[in-house]
Amino acid sequence: MTGMLExxxxxxxxxxxWVASADARPWSRDWLDRxxxxxxxxxxxxxxxxxxxxxxxxxxxxxxxxxxxxxxGLCGAAVAGHEGAVILSLARMASMDxxxxxxxxxxxxxxAVLASLHTALxxxxxxxxxxxxxEGSAQIGGLIGTNAGGSHAFRFGMMSDLVQGxxxxxxxxxxxxxxxAVQKDNAGYALRKLFCGAEGTLGVVTRxxxxxxxxxxxxxxxxxxxxxxxxxxxxxRRLRSDAGEFLTGLEFFPDLGLSLALRHVPGLVxxxxxxxxxxxxxxxxxxxxxxxxxxxxxxxxxWGMAEGLVTDGALAASESQRAAxxxxxxxxxxxxxxxxxxxxxxxxxxxxxxxxxxxxxxxxCEGLLPGTRINPFGHLGDGNIHYNLTPPQGxxxxxxxxxxxxxxxxRLADGMGGSFAAEHGLGRSKxxxxxxxxxxxxxxxMKRIKCAIDDNGILNPGVIIAKD
Amino acid sequence: MTGMLExxxxxxxxxxxWVASADARPWSRDWLDRxxxxxxxxxxxxxxxxxxxxxxxxxxxxxxxxxxxxxxGLCGAAVAGHEGAVILSLARMASMDxxxxxxxxxxxxxxAVLASLHTALxxxxxxxxxxxxxEGSAQIGGLIGTNAGGSHAFRFGMMSDLVQGxxxxxxxxxxxxxxxAVQKDNAGYALRKLFCGAEGTLGVVTRxxxxxxxxxxxxxxxxxxxxxxxxxxxxxRRLRSDAGEFLTGLEFFPDLGLSLALRHVPGLVxxxxxxxxxxxxxxxxxxxxxxxxxxxxxxxxxWGMAEGLVTDGALAASESQRAAxxxxxxxxxxxxxxxxxxxxxxxxxxxxxxxxxxxxxxxxCEGLLPGTRINPFGHLGDGNIHYNLTPPQGxxxxxxxxxxxxxxxxRLADGMGGSFAAEHGLGRSKxxxxxxxxxxxxxxxMKRIKCAIDDNGILNPGVIIAKD
Numbered sequence: 001m002t003g004m005l006e007x008x009x010x011x012x013x014x015x016x017x018w019v020a021s022a023d024a025r026p027w028s029r030d031w032l033d034r035x036x037x038x039x040x041x042x043x044x045x046x047x048x049x050x051x052x053x054x055x056x057x058x059x060x061x062x063x064x065x066x067x068x069x070x071x072x073g074l075c076g077a078a079v080a081g082h083e084g085a086v087i088l089s090l091a092r093m094a095s096m097d098x099x100x101x102x103x104x105x106x107x108x109x110x111x112a113v114l115a116s117l118h119t120a121l122x123x124x125x126x127x128x129x130x131x132x133x134x135e136g137s138a139q140i141g142g143l144i145g146t147n148a149g150g151s152h153a154f155r156f157g158m159m160s161d162l163v164q165g166x167x168x169x170x171x172x173x174x175x176x177x178x179x180x181a182v183q184k185d186n187a188g189y190a191l192r193k194l195f196c197g198a199e200g201t202l203g204v205v206t207r208x209x210x211x212x213x214x215x216x217x218x219x220x221x222x223x224x225x226x227x228x229x230x231x232x233x234x235x236x237r238r239l240r241s242d243a244g245e246f247l248t249g250l251e252f253f254p255d256l257g258l259s260l261a262l263r264h265v266p267g268l269v270x271x272x273x274x275x276x277x278x279x280x281x282x283x284x285x286x287x288x289x290x291x292x293x294x295x296x297x298x299x300x301x302x303w304g305m306a307e308g309l310v311t312d313g314a315l316a317a318s319e320s321q322r323a324a325x326x327x328x329x330x331x332x333x334x335x336x337x338x339x340x341x342x343x344x345x346x347x348x349x350x351x352x353x354x355x356x357x358x359x360x361x362x363x364x365c366e367g368l369l370p371g372t373r374i375n376p377f378g379h380l381g382d383g384n385i386h387y388n389l390t391p392p393q394g395x396x397x398x399x400x401x402x403x404x405x406x407x408x409x410x411r412l413a414d415g416m417g418g419s420f421a422a423e424h425g426l427g428r429s430k431x432x433x434x435x436x437x438x439x440x441x442x443x444x445x446m447k448r449i450k451c452a453i454d455d456n457g458i459l460n461p462g463v464i465i466a467k468d
Numbered sequence: 469m470t471g472m473l474e475x476x477x478x479x480x481x482x483x484x485x486w487v488a489s490a491d492a493r494p495w496s497r498d499w500l501d502r503x504x505x506x507x508x509x510x511x512x513x514x515x516x517x518x519x520x521x522x523x524x525x526x527x528x529x530x531x532x533x534x535x536x537x538x539x540x541g542l543c544g545a546a547v548a549g550h551e552g553a554v555i556l557s558l559a560r561m562a563s564m565d566x567x568x569x570x571x572x573x574x575x576x577x578x579x580a581v582l583a584s585l586h587t588a589l590x591x592x593x594x595x596x597x598x599x600x601x602x603e604g605s606a607q608i609g610g611l612i613g614t615n616a617g618g619s620h621a622f623r624f625g626m627m628s629d630l631v632q633g634x635x636x637x638x639x640x641x642x643x644x645x646x647x648x649a650v651q652k653d654n655a656g657y658a659l660r661k662l663f664c665g666a667e668g669t670l671g672v673v674t675r676x677x678x679x680x681x682x683x684x685x686x687x688x689x690x691x692x693x694x695x696x697x698x699x700x701x702x703x704x705r706r707l708r709s710d711a712g713e714f715l716t717g718l719e720f721f722p723d724l725g726l727s728l729a730l731r732h733v734p735g736l737v738x739x740x741x742x743x744x745x746x747x748x749x750x751x752x753x754x755x756x757x758x759x760x761x762x763x764x765x766x767x768x769x770x771w772g773m774a775e776g777l778v779t780d781g782a783l784a785a786s787e788s789q790r791a792a793x794x795x796x797x798x799x800x801x802x803x804x805x806x807x808x809x810x811x812x813x814x815x816x817x818x819x820x821x822x823x824x825x826x827x828x829x830x831x832x833c834e835g836l837l838p839g840t841r842i843n844p845f846g847h848l849g850d851g852n853i854h855y856n857l858t859p860p861q862g863x864x865x866x867x868x869x870x871x872x873x874x875x876x877x878x879r880l881a882d883g884m885g886g887s888f889a890a891e892h893g894l895g896r897s898k899x900x901x902x903x904x905x906x907x908x909x910x911x912x913x914m915k916r917i918k919c920a921i922d923d924n925g926i927l928n929p930g931v932i933i934a935k936d
Binding site: 100101102103104105125146147149153154157158160161165170174175176177178179180181182183184185186187188189190191193194196197198202209213214216233237240241242243244245246286287288290291292295296299348349350351352353379382383384417418419420421422423424425426430434438439441442443445446448449450451452453464465 | 617643661708754756821889902921
């Protein structure tokens with residue numbers, strides 16, 4: 001049966017488009033090497049029509065399909081949950097139309113890499129305002145599937161705010177052409193929003209119309225030291241109220257994270273004179289050369305220093321210094337990874353409660369495993385904390401307490417009106433957590449939607465909704 | 469049977485909460501008096517629990533429910549499609565929590581009026597950035613149901629971009645508590661986005677957590693005259709690139725609309741020395757007093773005048789002059805209504821194609837009914853054109869050509885990658901148009917979602933999806 005399917009897929013895809021199971025290793029495991037059963041093979045279609053034919057063939061054979069973009073996800077959604085599924089890589093479908101400069105949109109295929117999109121737009125006067133650590137590998141289709149957020153989301157929105165139109169192959173191979181290019185389209189249910197964040201369980205995104213923003217003409221970046229979590233929240237609030245429309249970055253990380261990054265990642269430079277409990281990377285930008293960004297930033301900094309909220313700080317004097325500031329933040333995951341085993345938690349809380357979460361989270365961690373080293377870093381503007389843990393000094397691991405950490409911290413976020421799955425999705429790794437913590441009414445609604453749209457259950461089974 | 473239901477509803481709701489059929493007239497017809505069959509009565513619950521019990525009782529009796537907010541919608545979605553339905557008015561559920569200043573959110577009940585929300589936030593340093601003509605009557609629940617847009621949407625997003633959490637009563641009376649207060653929540657399907665724009669066909673929104681923005685500290689408003697549609701598009705694009713983050717309003721209207729408004733609406737003043745083909749209302753605002761808004765605006769204006777794109781203009785010298793400028797735009801619908809019969813079309817096209825749509829639309833209208841007077845006004849930033857028609861001079865009506873206008877203009881928008889239902893929704897009035905113009909695959913997806921979530925079909929039947 002699967003032999004027949006494989007022959008059919010080979011015929012549809014040609015020699016470049018099919019990777020047999022034996023050679024599928026580069027696609028079959030997730031980035032953290034935690035998930036991924038051996039697939040039947042990897043389909044690498046070159047067009048929407050080929051995707052449609054591949055999906056229809058799998059549908060007819062009852063074989064599961066796992067859509068895969070850059071495979072940079074952290075929840076295991078882009079690799080197979082059981083043996084014999086077909087991984088559907090969009091990597092060969094990476095073309096980008098010329099941007100529509102007059103309307104501020106661009107149409108791209110799902111396999112386009114985010115960083116390539118940024119590069120393609122250079123000099124056009126427009127930008128795509130989504131930025132995240134994995135942008136050199138992450139593909140548009142995967143970013144849509146996980147409704148990616150990143151460092152600019154508090155200002156420009158998440159992926160679902162930036163998608164105006166979509167082309168999606170549905171579970172039986174039917175192609176839905178929803179490639180409209182307008183922000184305002186209220187002709188019925190918000191399908192384009194529903195497919196964003198559906199992690200490939202409702203359809204395979206093949207193409208998208210993305211909304212662009214004017215490229216700022218100048219920007220300024222500061223790295224600041226702050227004494228405690230309360231200062232972080234108070235100062236962040238002041239920045240939002242005094243420089244609301246200029247803020248494009250508002251990223252925080254703690255001293256532990258800085259230490260780990262400086263210890264393990266070559267070439268990092270810490271530009272301040274003194275260390276502190278927290279650091280904040282502030283970036284402001286404007287389209288108008290008449291806006292005195294330095295003065296605006298300086299005003300808020302002086303206020304922060306007078307109030308004792310900011311203890312040290314530096315403005316980037318050059319583009320390379322700006323890049324160096326950003327690297328301190330962006331190498332947080334890498335620094336911690338190189339320290340050894342870790343537990344990652346992708347939490348969001350209302351921004352005003354970040355300090356409270358950090359304090360209560362520390363109590364929970366200390367109660368579960370005294371000495372656990374906590375590195376909460378992330379996005380101050382939207383309350384998204386990558387609350388990542390390293391075992392206590394001298395301990396090799398968490399002694400099997402991973403699920404306890406996960407559940408306790410998720411409960412804490414939940415109780416604050418936040419989320420335990422902020423921007424990485426549920427994937428395979430957080431389905432049980434969702435079934436435990438979320439209102440059964442909500443989970444039931446999601447099951448109904450899944451059954452209604454993927455009635456045979458062949459699209460990424462086990463992701464978002466538990467497999468029966 | 470319905471007598472028993474009425475008795476049950478009276479018992480649930482008490483004397484203040486039930487309006488019998490004979491007295492239901494104020495709720496039973498839509499704002500344009502085009503839709504609305506006599507209801508069984510009007511349920512006016514005072515709490516989410518009462519909504520839940522009302523919906524459960526109707527569900528058990530198999531009686532249709534029509535959720536109603538301020539009843540300002542233009543597509544007939546808030547009144548009954550057939551006799552004997554229960555109108556569910558949320559007007560008594562209008563409470564608003566204190567805003568969460570540190571996190572920038574506010575929790576409100578569905579019946580809160582938009583203008584009351586604006587008032588409640590005055591002086592808080594925060595604002596809710598959704599503005600539209602009906603804001604004195606439109607309620608939050610209805611704005612969510614129609615995914616309202618309005619004049620600030622190109623900058624701050626539509627309702628679905630501004631809703632962080634929702635409480636919804638489902639078709640069997642079950643309450644879904646999705647009242648989270650974070651922007652980033654990717655724990656499964658985007659239910660909060662799906663209920664936005666569902667026009668009461670998937671559930672009854674009872675409460676929402678809304679995202680607020682910093683209140684600007686100063687603003688400037690200009691009224692400009694432009695010679696043609698091409699100038700409108702080119703100048704709008706320059707404004708977006710030079711003053712991107714300051715733009716909060718970018719509204720256009722033609723000379724015909726100005727004439728109708730000046731003729732019929734008392735108290736309007738036209739502040740420019742010369743008339744032109746088009747007018748553009750530009751508003752810029754900043755949170756920082758250091759931003760020289762006047763200079764920034766002046767730069768672009770001088771460029772526009774030098775290029776021949778702007779022929780006249782005035783800056784508002786006072787708050788009352790600002791209000792007078794805005795009234796010229798906001799009284800467009802009223803001026804045209806007072807002229808006599810009209811056909812309204814809620815079109816969106818990619819902003820760069822507005823001039824093209826206006827030119828080709830004029831050809832279509834002239835072909836269908838020579839002399840038809842066209843008043844295309846709306847939102848330059850997102851390409852949303854309220855393409856409203858008045859019969860030729862001396863003619864009382866459109867001679868039955870309404871559907872032909874609707875279909876031809878919708879096709880034109882569709883072919884440009886736009887929408888024939890931009891911000892008013894489908895309601896009852898555009899379902900047939902959607903069935904005609906939209907991909908059957910898309911319509912089928914919507915039917916599947918409707919059947920999956922409202923399996924008995926009692927929530928607003930005939931809206932979005934045709935009744936079988």
